[in-house]
Amino acid sequence: MATTGINNGVNVQALLDAREALKGAPEAAKFTWRASCKWQNGTHSKTHVQSFFGLGQEQSHKMPTELGADHPEIFASEDHAITPIEYILVGLASCLTAGVASVAQNRGIQLRSVESQLEGKMDLRGILGIDSDVRNGYDDIKVTFKIDADASKEDIEALVAQSQKRSAVYDIVTNPTNVTVHVA
Amino acid sequence: MATTGINNGVNVQALLDAREALKGAPEAAKFTWRASCKWQNGTHSKTHVQSFFGLGQEQSHKMPTELGADHPEIFASEDHAITPIEYILVGLASCLTAGVASVAQNRGIQLRSVESQLEGKMDLRGILGIDSDVRNGYDDIKVTFKIDADASKEDIEALVAQSQKRSAVYDIVTNPTNVTVHVA
Numbered sequence: 001m002a003t004t005g006i007n008n009g010v011n012v013q014a015l016l017d018a019r020e021a022l023k024g025a026p027e028a029a030k031f032t033w034r035a036s037c038k039w040q041n042g043t044h045s046k047t048h049v050q051s052f053f054g055l056g057q058e059q060s061h062k063m064p065t066e067l068g069a070d071h072p073e074i075f076a077s078e079d080h081a082i083t084p085i086e087y088i089l090v091g092l093a094s095c096l097t098a099g100v101a102s103v104a105q106n107r108g109i110q111l112r113s114v115e116s117q118l119e120g121k122m123d124l125r126g127i128l129g130i131d132s133d134v135r136n137g138y139d140d141i142k143v144t145f146k147i148d149a150d151a152s153k154e155d156i157e158a159l160v161a162q163s164q165k166r167s168a169v170y171d172i173v174t175n176p177t178n179v180t181v182h183v184a
Numbered sequence: 185m186a187t188t189g190i191n192n193g194v195n196v197q198a199l200l201d202a203r204e205a206l207k208g209a210p211e212a213a214k215f216t217w218r219a220s221c222k223w224q225n226g227t228h229s230k231t232h233v234q235s236f237f238g239l240g241q242e243q244s245h246k247m248p249t250e251l252g253a254d255h256p257e258i259f260a261s262e263d264h265a266i267t268p269i270e271y272i273l274v275g276l277a278s279c280l281t282a283g284v285a286s287v288a289q290n291r292g293i294q295l296r297s298v299e300s301q302l303e304g305k306m307d308l309r310g311i312l313g314i315d316s317d318v319r320n321g322y323d324d325i326k327v328t329f330k331i332d333a334d335a336s337k338e339d340i341e342a343l344v345a346q347s348q349k350r351s352a353v354y355d356i357v358t359n360p361t362n363v364t365v366h367v368a
Contacts, residue, residue, distance in 0.1 A: 008225070008226065009225035009226030009227075009228075010226050010227060010260075010261075011226075011260035011261075014259075014260030015259070015260060015312070018259070018260075018312065019312045019313065019314055022308060022309060022312060022314060023314050026307075026309065029307055029308040029309045029312075029314070030305070030306075030307055030308075031305070031306045031307070031308055032303050032304065032305050032306075033267070033269055033270050033273060033303070033304045033306065033322075034273070034301070034302060034303050034304075035270060035273035035274055035277050035301075035302045036277075036299065036300065036301050036302070037274075037277035037278060037281050037299065037300045037302070038297075038298070038299050039281050039284070039285060039295065039297065039298035039299070041192070041193035041285075042192065042193030042194050042195075042285060043193075043194060043282035043285060043286065044193075044282075045277070045278045045281040045282065045298075047273070047274045047277050047278055049266045049270050049273070049274065052256075052270075054258065054308070055258060059256065059258060061256060061263055061266060062257070062263045063263075065265065065266045067251075067274050067278075069274070069275070069278030069279075069282070070282075071282060072236075072243065072245060073246070074238065074239060074243060075198075075199070075202070076195035076198030076199060076202075077194075077195075079245055079246045079247075081249065082233045082245060082249045083217070084274075084275045084276070084278040084279035084282065084352065084353045085217055085275060085279065085352045085353055085356070086217050086219060086233050086236075086275075087271050087272070087274050087275030087278070087353075088271070088272065088275050088353060088356055089217060089218070089219035089231070089233070090219055090221075090231045090233065090251050090253070090268075090271050091253075091268045091269060091270075091271030091272050091275070092268070092363070093219050093220075093221035093229070093231050094221060094229045094231055094251075094253030094268040094271070095253075095268035095269065096365065097221050097223050097229040098227035098228075098229065098253070098254075098255060098268065100223070101223060101225075101226060101227060102227065111223065113222075113223065114222070114223035114229075115220065115221065115222050115223070116220065116221045117218070117219075117220050118218060118219045118220070118221070119216050119217070119218050120216065120217045120218075121214070121215070121216050122214075122215045122216075122217065122352065123210075123213050123214055123215070124206060124213040124214075124215055124238070125206060125210065125213045126352070126355075127350050127351075127352055128199070128202065128203045128206060128213075129203065129350065130203055130206060130207050130213070135355055135359070136350060136351060136352045136354070136355035137352045137353070137355035137356035137359065137361055138217075138352075138356055138361050139362075140361065140362040140363070140364065141361060141362070141363045141364070142363075142364050142366075143363065143364065143365040143366070144366055144367075144368050145365070145366070145367045145368065146367075146368045147367060153367070156367055157367050160365060160366075160367055161365075164365055166311050166313065166320060167311075167320060168268065168269045168306065168310070168311055168320045168321045168322075169268045169269055169271075169272060169321070170320070170363060170365075171310075171319055171320035171321035172269070172272055172321035172322055172357060173356060173357075173361050173363055174360055174361060174362070174363050175319070175321065175360055176358055176359055176360055177321055177322050177324065177325060177357050177358060178323075178324040178325070178358070179276070179324070179325045179326075179327065179354060179357055179358050180324065180325070180326050180327065181280065181327040181328075181329070181344060181348055181354075182326075182327070182328055182329070182344075183328075183329045183330075183331060183337070183340055183341050183344055184328050184329065184330045
């Protein structure tokens with residue numbers, strides 16, 4: 001698709017080339033993402049992310065990342081960092097945003113700004129075990145995009161819809177994913 | 185439950201008191217967690233987390249947090265930060281870890297160390313749109329805990345199982361959550 005003069009900083013041609021290459025090499029498309037977590041004290045932990053596996057070999061981010069998580073003071077914790085469930089909003093926001101930029105590049109739409117506000121509603125009676133009919137996680141998540149781009153409202157809405165359709169995190173949150181937990 | 189001499193840094197009594205208080209005040213248990221995201225360039229975004237709502241009023245973390253996300257260089261991106269889906273592993277790891285510490289405190293088990301390794305497997309043919317039978321998100325996530333504590337293997341396994349049962353992020357990942365996305 002023509003993208004002359006449009007530059008959102010996404011190398012769409014490389015992604016289209018990768019798509020062609022991976023069509024014939026399904027093994028190379030199998031990725032493993034990793035994290036390792038260490039308990040600090042109380043509800044405070046630190047999680048380290050750097051290596052992953054993909055394209056048939058070990059890969060690494062340029063830099064290691066260490067992320068703290070904790071509970072806030074109103075839960076009698078020390079609020080050393082944001083809560084685990086806020087990380088879900090971070091993942092969802094950033095995945096949809098990267099998708100909007102990529103789809104816009106592919107469709108020849110110049111973006112000027114993309115902002116989003118996320119709200120996740122949660123009833124604490126779930127995790128506190130007060131009412132077994134109340135779930136532990138979010139009841140629902142609302143994402144509101146505000147996008148300034150050289151495109152009609154309809155084209156911008158279509159961009160966002162296509163980003164949802166291809167988003168890994170949107171899929172993980174809206175559909176069940178198998179998680180196996182065991183003790184070594 | 186007796187916790188004399190056991191200190192994992194979790195104020196379980198405050199949580200038990202909160203449970204009693206919220207039994208009679210379901211409105212106070214309704215929380216809203218928030219994040220706001222700004223596209224930077226390409227697949228790079230920054231997400232800001234600080235305020236939330238709960239116990240009937242506006243609340244705030246002690247400090248603002250800004251978290252970058254990007255795609256790695258092998259996806260023709262600049263790898264300014266970890267990927268959106270790695271944030272899911274961070275949330276899951278830290279939620280289960282906080283749960284292990286809280287449950288251990290409640291059960292009178294002294295923890296010495298809690299470490300976990302997470303692996304999320306993903307077939308890139310999903311997000312690249314190569315095969316519509318391949319999902320965008322993780323095929324499955326494996327969490328392996330290594331826990332050093334004054335307890336039997338069985339008691340440690342029971343700790344981890346109870347943490348899963350009460351984990352908000354485990355619930356969000358393993359069960360469907362409604363997400364509404366719209367353009368302002």
